[in-house]
Amino acid sequence: MALHRSGPHVTYKTREEMISVAEAFLINGKLGASETLCRQVLNEERENADAIAVLGRLAHMTGNREQARRMLLRATQIAPNSASHHFTLGDMYHSFGDVEAAVASYYSALNLDPNFYAVLVNLSNSLLILQRYTAAEEISRRAIELVPESAEAHSNLGQAFLKQGRLTDAHRALRKSVDIAPQRPDLLNNFGVLQQLMGDVGGAIESFQTALKRDPQATLAQRNLKIAVLNSPSWDTRALFKLHVELAKRHNRHGGPGKSTSRVGYTRGRKLRIGYISSDFHDHPVGNNLMPLLTHHDRNVLEITLYANVEAPDQKTALFQDKTDHWRDTSAWSDAQLARQISEDGIDIAVYLAGRFNLNRVETAVFRPAPIQVSFHDCATTGLEAMDYWLTDSLLHPPETEEQFTEELYRLPVFYQFEKPVNAPKVSAPPCLKNGYITFGSFNKPEKISNETVSLWAEILRKTEHSKLMLKYRNLFADDGLKRMWQERFSQEGIEEDRLLLMAGDHAQPKHLTLYSQIDIALDPFPFNGAMTTFEALLMGVPVITMKGRRFVDRVGATLLQHCALTEFVAADAGTYVDVAVQLASDPAQIGIWRERICSHLLESPLIRGQTYAKSLERAYREMWQRKCERFV
Incomplete structure (x- = not known):
């Protein structure tokens, strides 16, 4: 074979060598x-699949998606028996978000090379995304x-177990992944999520x-x-305040100036975006x-x-789309791209919901x-x-609150708002x-x-003879290992x-609500109280015993009950919490009386006043805007 030359000083003996160097x-x-x-x-060889595949990867790296797709697909057509080219095509499809096509390419690669380790790993990742957990x-x-x-x-095996509800198996697999690679923050985060x-x-x-x-910049670990x-x-x-400030610093310094003026300017009486x-x-x-x-906002x-x-x-996502003027799907955007869109839309007030939870994007605010x-x-x-x-209210954060925060508190008349389910079962x-027992x-x-x-x-169980405690959260306790724990x-x-x-059991709402018919008295946990669970219990006539704490999270139960004029069930300390529960448990007849009244207390409370609630938020937004206008002018 003739020598192949590239550049004035380098000579390659074969095309394979040239492609290896190109890679x-x-x-x-x-x-x-x-x-x-x-x-x-x-x-020298127009149909060299390996060279075309490298150029396809290069096109992908430089953002030429369609060219990359065509070239990598062409490589698999020229060399259909190359598992490597099918694998590369699968990775490209996965990066484009076409996970089904990625899976098809990975399986093509495995048919050619069943022991292709990298394909197995990436395929299992893709199958998890497609919710094909057994596969x-x-x-x-x-x-x-x-x-x-x-x-x-x-780690992939652990995620597959987790999604199938096999928590103990998931714990074993994720623990193993951390033991193998203790330096990897992503694996530690995944294990921590399961532990929690x-x-x-x-x-x-x-x-x-x-x-x-x-990794101090491990965003998911920060959030979790x-x-x-x-x-x-x-x-x-x-300690809580110090942690939040320290974690926020890692984002504050990465923020940009943003475009913080709206299109119409600081006019006081205009329509707000x-x-x-x-x-x-x-x-x-x-x-x-x-x-x-959203249902009651004045457009x-x-x-x-x-x-x-x-x-x-x-x-319900479709209902949200119906109740807004504009819908933006941000799932493929970075925080910087989301910030740019908010700015281009001329938003006056950006409201970040439940920032630390799920896939919320509170860090976008730094821009x-x-x-x-x-x-x-x-x-x-x-x-x-x-x-x-x-946003808060005066019960969650009274004037003497000891909670620390970097924001200015804005106290609404009522913070929480609920909708009565249209298919709620009757109180039993x-x-x-x-x-014959509680x-x-x-x-x-x-x-x-x-x-x-x-x-x-x-302690409550010990003081109430023959009583039982029912615990449930979705289908978690179907796992025998978790039950034993x-x-x-x-x-x-x-x-x-x-x-x-x-x-x-993963029950739909009507069936889920009927489970409250098996409970006489609901117990609120601490320091992180329930919110929706308290609403559901009250809706079904079940009294909820809670303990008033000192911060937002451990004042939720007391706040809800106070709005419902049910302060009899609010304890000031641990001893009173036990006493209230035991005293109520000693009087089944009184439990029966409360069962008939509690739902009415809820339905007549400000917790189910959507139109009034919307007006209070609109006043809040208007006041915030007026303050901004005054400062700007």
């Missing part, structure tokens, strides 16, 4: 040199057979903190740590709280834009895309310098009248049930297994 150049960012080599190969499990197991110490494969879901909040906090030591600490009684007000930024525009507690507001005074990062749209920025339905300070207000008689209950997440909560609930936690407090009713 090395591509990996090292020497795109021009890589392209030159590939073009030289193609000058993802099978592919992950094959990857582990090839590379037993593969952290990636064990199962109720091991202390372990979760440790995992998230370790992830942040490995901010959630976890709210469930831990050991974090006091000062409000942007709501959320991932919860679906059947979700935050979305359900927001729906009455003569407000123009509404929803910036939606919804992972799994549902029927200052709107003149006024508001945190709404978050449970603590954002710590962000660019966040102007935190309390089960104690038939059972059934306490909580349908809150296990992560909210702190060790201190367990101790208090155990919680039985052991209560066993350490002297509560026998037969007094715990660990229920499971």
Whole structure:
């Protein structure tokens, strides 16, 4: 074979050598040199699949998506038996968001090379995205057979188990992934998420903190740590504030100036453009709280834009789209791109919903895309310098509150708002009248049930003979290992297994609400109270015992009950909490009387006054805008 020359000083003996060097150049960012080599190969062999594939990867790297697709597809047509080209095509499809096409390409590669480890790993990732969890499990197991110490494969296997509700198996697999690669913050974060879901909040906090030591910019670990600490009684007000400020600094310094003037300018009486930024525009507690507001907003005074990062749209998502003037799907945007769109839309007031939770985008605020920025339905300070207000009310944050925050508090007349479900079942008689014993209950997440909560609930059970405690959160307790873990936690407090009713099942709302007919008295956890669970219990006539705390998260229960004129069930401290529960449990007849009254207390409260609630928010926005105009002028 003749020698192949590239440049004045380098000579290659074969085309394969030239392509190998071109790939090395591509990996090292020497795109021009890589392209030159590939073009030289193609000058001698127009249908060289390997050179075309390298050029396809180069086109992909430079943003020429269609050219990349055509070239990589052509490479697979020229060399249909090359597993490598099918793999590269699959990776490209995956990066484009065409996961179905990626899976098809990966399977083509596996048919040619069943032991192609990288294909197995990327295929299992794609199958997880497509919610094909059984297939993802099978592919992950094959990857582990090839590379037993593969952290990636064990992590994928753990995610497949988790999505199937096999929490104990998921814990084992994710723990293994961390043991193999303890330096990887993403694996530590994934393990921490599972620990928190199962109720091991202390372990979760440790995992998230370790992830942040490995990478201080690990955004998911930052966010999840901010959630976890709210469930831990050991974090006091000062420690919580310090953490939020420290984490916010990592974003504050990355912010840009933004375009913080609206198109019309600071005119006091004009129509305001409000942007709501959320991932919860679906059947979700935050979305359900927001729906009455959007339903009753006065479109003569407000123009509404929803910036939606919804992972799994549902029927309620379509309702949100109907109730807004403008809908923006932000799922493919970076924070900077989202900020640019908010600015281009001329939003006057950007409202960031539940910033630390799910896929919400509160960090976008650092770009200052709107003149006024508001945190709404978050449970603590954002710590962000660019966040102007935190919406709350005078019960969640009384004047003497000890909570610390970087925003200015704006106290609404009422913070929470709910809608009565159209298909809510009728209130039934309390089960104690038939059972002859009291059934306490909580349908809150296990992560909210702190060790201190367990101790208090155990004390209540010890003081109420033959009573039982029903716990349920979705289908979590279908996992036998999780059930044993919680039985052991209560066993350490002297509560026998037969007094715990660990229920499971993913029920639609009507069926879910009927489960409250099996509870006599609901117990609110602390320090992170329930909100939607308290609303549901009250709707079904079930009294909720809560303890008033010192911060937003542990004053939610007391706030809801006070709005419903049900302060009889609000305790000032742990001892009173136990006394209130035990006293009520001693009088089944009184429970029956309350069962008939509590729903009326809720329905007659300001918690279900959508139009009034919307007016209060509109006044708040107008006042914020007036203040801004005064400063600007």
